[in-house]
Amino acid sequence: SLELAQLDLKALVRTIPDYPKPGILFRDITTLIEHPEGFRESVERLANAHRGLGVTHVAGIEARGFIFGAGVAIALGVGFVPIRKKGKLPGQTIGQNYALEYGVDTIEIHDDVLDGSHRVLLVDDLIATGGTAIAAVGLIRRTGAVIEHAGFVIDLPDIGGAEKLETEGVTVTSLIAFE
Numbered sequence: 001s002l003e004l005a006q007l008d009l010k011a012l013v014r015t016i017p018d019y020p021k022p023g024i025l026f027r028d029i030t031t032l033i034e035h036p037e038g039f040r041e042s043v044e045r046l047a048n049a050h051r052g053l054g055v056t057h058v059a060g061i062e063a064r065g066f067i068f069g070a071g072v073a074i075a076l077g078v079g080f081v082p083i084r085k086k087g088k089l090p091g092q093t094i095g096q097n098y099a100l101e102y103g104v105d106t107i108e109i110h111d112d113v114l115d116g117s118h119r120v121l122l123v124d125d126l127i128a129t130g131g132t133a134i135a136a137v138g139l140i141r142r143t144g145a146v147i148e149h150a151g152f153v154i155d156l157p158d159i160g161g162a163e164k165l166e167t168e169g170v171t172v173t174s175l176i177a178f179e
């Protein structure tokens with residue numbers, strides 16, 4: 001029936017060429033989250049893919065990872081841990097430099113929230129090179145916590161980040177692919 005037809009999430013993502021640099025096809029999720037069912041369905045599908053795994057926390061990466069990660073944490077009934085760009089977290093942090101599709105940056109996590117008793121799900125809007133996600137997994141593992149799953153709204157499979165993340169022992173789930 002019409003009601004059961006699945007929403008076309010991919011059609012809700014806007015593509016902007018040459019942003020933020022020439023040659024980059026920017027996959028813009030602002031058009032997806034502006035759509036109430038698109039936003040809700042993205043969060044629900046990421047949450048449903050990670051039920052029954054004993055996840056104790058969702059970690060989301062600033063800034064776009066906060067949008068989806070916060071929703072997934074609420075849907076799973078677990079807490080949310082922010083992974084932020086350098087200098088934004090007020091407590092004691094550990095940090096990691098990394099390269100992404102269009103630059104370099106540093107991310108940080110508070111060092112007193114996660115430990116070996118925790119199982120973390122990483123959430124972000126998009127994986128391209130995997131540089132950001134692999135840096136985040138490294139930070140989470142340095143806290144002692146277990147991370148075996150990551151969820152993304154968008155994968156760019158030709159760039160190979162998801163495959164690289166899997167070689168780090170992380171099972172990757174994504175909702176949409178742009179070849």
Ligand code: PRP
Nearest residue numbers: 062063064100101127128129130131132
């Ligand atoms: C984007 C995106 C991912 C990362 C993916 O974040 O939200 O975090 O790039 O690229 P990678 O797989 O090549 O590492 P960006 O650093 O642009 O930050 P934003 O969320 O603050 O816009």
Ligand code: ADE
Nearest residue numbers: 025026027028101126128
């Ligand atoms: N982050 C890294 N590569 C990206 C892309 N092509 N579109 C949107 N965000 C990105």
